[in-house]
Amino acid sequence: MAQSKVLVIGGAGYIGSHVVKALLQENFAVTVFDNLSTGQRCNLLAKAGFIEGNILDEAKLNDVMAKGFDAVVHLAAKKAVGESMENPQKYARNNLNGSINIFNAMINNGVKNIVFSSTAASYGMPQYLPIDENHPLNPLSFYGFTKIEIERVMDWYSRLKDFHYIALRYFNAVGYAADGSIRGKEQNPQNLLPIVMEVVTGKREILNVFGNDYDTPDGTCVRDYIHVEDLGRAHVAAIKKLMQDSQSHIINLGTGKGTSVLEIIQSTERVTGRKVNYDFAPRRAGDPSVIVATYEKAQKILDWKPQYTDIDEIIKTTWNLEEK
Numbered sequence: 001m002a003q004s005k006v007l008v009i010g011g012a013g014y015i016g017s018h019v020v021k022a023l024l025q026e027n028f029a030v031t032v033f034d035n036l037s038t039g040q041r042c043n044l045l046a047k048a049g050f051i052e053g054n055i056l057d058e059a060k061l062n063d064v065m066a067k068g069f070d071a072v073v074h075l076a077a078k079k080a081v082g083e084s085m086e087n088p089q090k091y092a093r094n095n096l097n098g099s100i101n102i103f104n105a106m107i108n109n110g111v112k113n114i115v116f117s118s119t120a121a122s123y124g125m126p127q128y129l130p131i132d133e134n135h136p137l138n139p140l141s142f143y144g145f146t147k148i149e150i151e152r153v154m155d156w157y158s159r160l161k162d163f164h165y166i167a168l169r170y171f172n173a174v175g176y177a178a179d180g181s182i183r184g185k186e187q188n189p190q191n192l193l194p195i196v197m198e199v200v201t202g203k204r205e206i207l208n209v210f211g212n213d214y215d216t217p218d219g220t221c222v223r224d225y226i227h228v229e230d231l232g233r234a235h236v237a238a239i240k241k242l243m244q245d246s247q248s249h250i251i252n253l254g255t256g257k258g259t260s261v262l263e264i265i266q267s268t269e270r271v272t273g274r275k276v277n278y279d280f281a282p283r284r285a286g287d288p289s290v291i292v293a294t295y296e297k298a299q300k301i302l303d304w305k306p307q308y309t310d311i312d313e314i315i316k317t318t319w320n321l322e323e324k
């Protein structure tokens with residue numbers, strides 16, 4: 001059987017490169033499209049093709065789509081929550097315009113299937129837990145808003161055109177490929193685990209734990225940390241599903257399990273054998289106390305469930321990278 005062809009836009013990024021790895025493992029022919037603004041050359045896997053380009057370049061996107069693909073994965077977005085509140089124009093341009101350019105180029109060239117990298121940030125303050133896909137959407141950031149708007153455009157396109165999508169709403173993505181094949185560290189990380197790693201390796205002096213007076217067992221915020229290789233497998237399952245039945249869906253990807261900031265610190269200390277230097281700091285604006293997903297829909301539609309459920313195992317895959 002001929003190999004199915006997949007274009008991974010944003011495939012040099014942290015999550016994108018793990019999606020590429022999962023696709024290659026399942027024998028897809030993969031081409032990466034990335035402008036290397038936050039993606040990194042060292043994340044490009046040898047077996048995938050690479051085209052350097054920007055999603056704001058409509059002509060280039062049209063040329064690339066004309067090569068013909070069975071599916072697209074779109075992970076090319078700006079994702080710093082704080083920055084999106086200071087510079088919404090940048091997020092409107094990159095995330096909204098860029099996505100629309102991708103969808104239009106697909107339609108112009110008869111490319112029908114897309115898996116879209118969406119986010120749990122679209123839900124905002126949880127009204128109930130665990131969060132399912134029917135939870136109201138009240139994003140607390142412009143970033144989260146852009147992701148929902150893109151989902152809405154895809155929904156309209158799916159009704160009007162031969163266009164089929166699966167939007168995957170990730171919870172907190174963490175970890176690295178266990179075999180060490182992906183080594184690109186994010187520059188100026190904003191997320192908890194990469195910051196913790198910078199603290200244990202001495203690159204950063206101290207971790208500020210944002211708030212210890214939340215209504216949680218130890219007072220610190222609880223999140224649903226999902227391993228990036230589990231995310232990768234879910235994208236493969238979503239592509240296969242789209243190619244099989246052309247049905248559009250919105251699906252959460254989480255573990256259903258909550259871990260507090262202090263538990264992340266304790267786990268890191270167990271795994272690394274080092275102390276994490278931390279201090280309690282005021283709450284960060286807009287941080288919900290607890291966010292936990294249900295992945296029932298992913299299980300039902302994609303026959304997917306997370307393989308990494310132990311936080312020590314997850315952190316070990318990140319620590320492996322630091323140790324080498």
Ligand code: UD1
Nearest residue numbers: 081119120121170171172190191192208209210221261287
């Ligand atoms: C993150 C992303 C969001 C994404 C969401 C998916 C950011 C800022 N947020 O949210 O875009 O859609 O996952 O659910 O990138 N913390 C500290 N000290 C720090 C950093 C973080 O205590 O220096 C705490 C936070 O208060 C939070 C937890 O660690 O409770 C995780 O924070 P973070 O990694 O920033 O992720 P989220 O804000 O949960």
